[in-house]
Amino acid sequence: MKLISLLCCLLGLAANAWAASSKVPAIAHADLTAAIAAKSVTLLDVNGTASFKEGRLPGALDYAAQKAQLLALLPKDKNALVVAYCGNENCTAYLSAATAAQQLGYTNVRHYAPGIDGWKKSGAKLDRG
Numbered sequence: 001m002k003l004i005s006l007l008c009c010l011l012g013l014a015a016n017a018w019a020a021s022s023k024v025p026a027i028a029h030a031d032l033t034a035a036i037a038a039k040s041v042t043l044l045d046v047n048g049t050a051s052f053k054e055g056r057l058p059g060a061l062d063y064a065a066q067k068a069q070l071l072a073l074l075p076k077d078k079n080a081l082v083v084a085y086c087g088n089e090n091c092t093a094y095l096s097a098a099t100a101a102q103q104l105g106y107t108n109v110r111h112y113a114p115g116i117d118g119w120k121k122s123g124a125k126l127d128r129g
Contacts, residue, residue, distance in 0.1 A: 023102075024084070024094070024095065024098045024099075024102075024109055024110065024111045025110055025111070026110065026111050026112070026113050027083055027110035027111065027112055029112075029114065029118070029119075029122060032057075032083060032112055033124065035081055035083075036057065036058050036059060039059070040080075040081060041059075041080075041081045041082070041083055042061065042073075042074055042075060042080065042081070042082045042083070043056075043057050043058075043059055043060035043061065043083050043084075043085065043112075044060065044061055044063045044082065044083065044084040044085070044094075044097035044098070044101065045057065045060040045061065045062055045063055045085060045086075045116070046063045046064065046084060046085070046086045046093045046094050046096060046097045047086055047087055047093070047115075047116055048064050049062055049064050049065050051087075051116070052064070052065070053128070053129060054128065055116065055120070055126035055127070055128050056116065056126060056127050056128075057085065057112075057116070057119055057124075057126070057127070058125060058126070058127050059127065060085075060127065061073055063084070063096070063097045067097070067100065070100055070101070070104065071104050074101065074104065074106065078104075078105045078106050078107055079106075079107055079108050080106070080108060081108050081110065082098075082101045082106050082108065082109045082110070083109075083110045083111070083112050084097040084098040084101070084109070084110075084111055084112070085111065085112035085113075085114075085115045085116065085119075086115050086116070087115045087116055087117055088114065088115040088116075088117040088118065089113045089114055089115065089118070091115055094111050094112075094115075098110075098111060
């Protein structure tokens, strides 16, 4: 009986994660690269401060360190592109930042699914420090 209850809880958590992730559309690598080059995106890195210092997408904000003042850091335009990312395509940590932006009224929130691992594999430039 305990095993069945545990399985039901796990299935429920998986279903919630899938449902939440379907509310945050993905952005393709090429589109994100273009938005970064045009300086028309706000990036939210949810990998934690230590990882952030080791390397992040150019111009990204350290969500863990700055989530308390997120509204002040995001653009005034609620239709501006905001992209959250985490470690890789299996990571769902991006949801915390994406959801926070959506709850603040941002309507163009996206998810960069490959995350920092995919960015590195692409050979794209990282910001460090």
